[in-house]
Amino acid sequence: MALMRIGEFAKEIGVSVQRLRDLDKNGTLKPAVVSPKGTRYYSDEQLYQYTHQNQSHRKVIGYCRVSTNGQKNDLETQISNVKTYMIAKGYSFEVVSDVGSGIN
Known part of the structure; x- marks a missing residue:
């Protein structure tokens, strides 16, 4: 021990x-x-x-973000990768995504 x-x-x-x-x-x-x-x-x-x-009481949050609407394909790729990772780790999870305004 x-x-x-x-x-x-x-x-x-x-x-x-x-x-x-x-x-x-x-x-x-x-x-x-x-x-x-x-x-x-x-x-x-x-x-x-x-x-x-x-x-079992915890939930992991995956956050995915891109800066512009033109990067929506990249956002979908991020979401897919995060989901794959969370499933592999056995987490209870939720993915939150965001498209920024592109303004600094």
């Missing part, structure tokens, strides 16, 4: 260190090991469980 410090674990799951401390306090997410000096360590199993448990 690989262990990581609280800062590493927080970065991996996208929350602050303080949020992890709060989750530990209220019993929602306890560290795998706490050292005698109070350093919290989380396991790779916890990382897997946390990311997969919360993945």
